[in-house]
Amino acid sequence: MFHPWRALRTLTHVVVVWARPHPTAPAATDGATVIWLDPRMTQAERRCALTHELVHLEHGHRGCQPPAVEHAVRAAAARQLITLEQLSDALPWSMSLDELADELWVTPLVLTDRLAGLTRAEREHLAARIPEHRETV
Known part of the structure; x- marks a missing residue:
């Protein structure tokens, strides 16, 4: 089973900010050093959102991504999880x-x-x- 928190632990330069990043997004990343997570998410939601944002980080994605990239990130996160x-x-x-x-x-x-x-x-x-x-x- 993939444990995104273990993966995050190896990324010592990345911090998690417990705040909803945007009214329509429960999670986000700057693509370099920060991941925002809505503290109201359930444990499973946090696990999924963190994995999704880690995939973005891995690829250096900054800001909003085109639908094709989001689709690929969602597929990669689902496959990992x-x-x-x-x-x-x-x-x-x-x-x-x-x-x-x-x-x-x-x-x-x-x-x-x-x-x-x-x-x-x-x-x-x-x-x-x-x-x-x-x-x-």
Whole structure:
């Protein structure tokens, strides 16, 4: 399981500011030394938002990014947060997207991003693990 707080700990030059950065954004980064996180987020939301901002930091993104970049960052963060093994273990018994997201310790949006980004090989792997192929895959 990816632990973004451990990853952050290795980035000694980066500080977290516990304040909502913008009325429409619960998290942001300056792309260099600061990550802002809304202190009202749940633990899973913080985990997902921090991972998302770490991906931006890794790429040196500053300011608002074009939709294509945001899409790529969301996909990368979702892939980091949810391994195929974790998805394979939880998907067969979960009864809903919310239940699956909760089990994987992510938000439903991050789970949706991960499912949307599955490769053909990953889809085949998951389908083989599920007795009845469901819409979730």
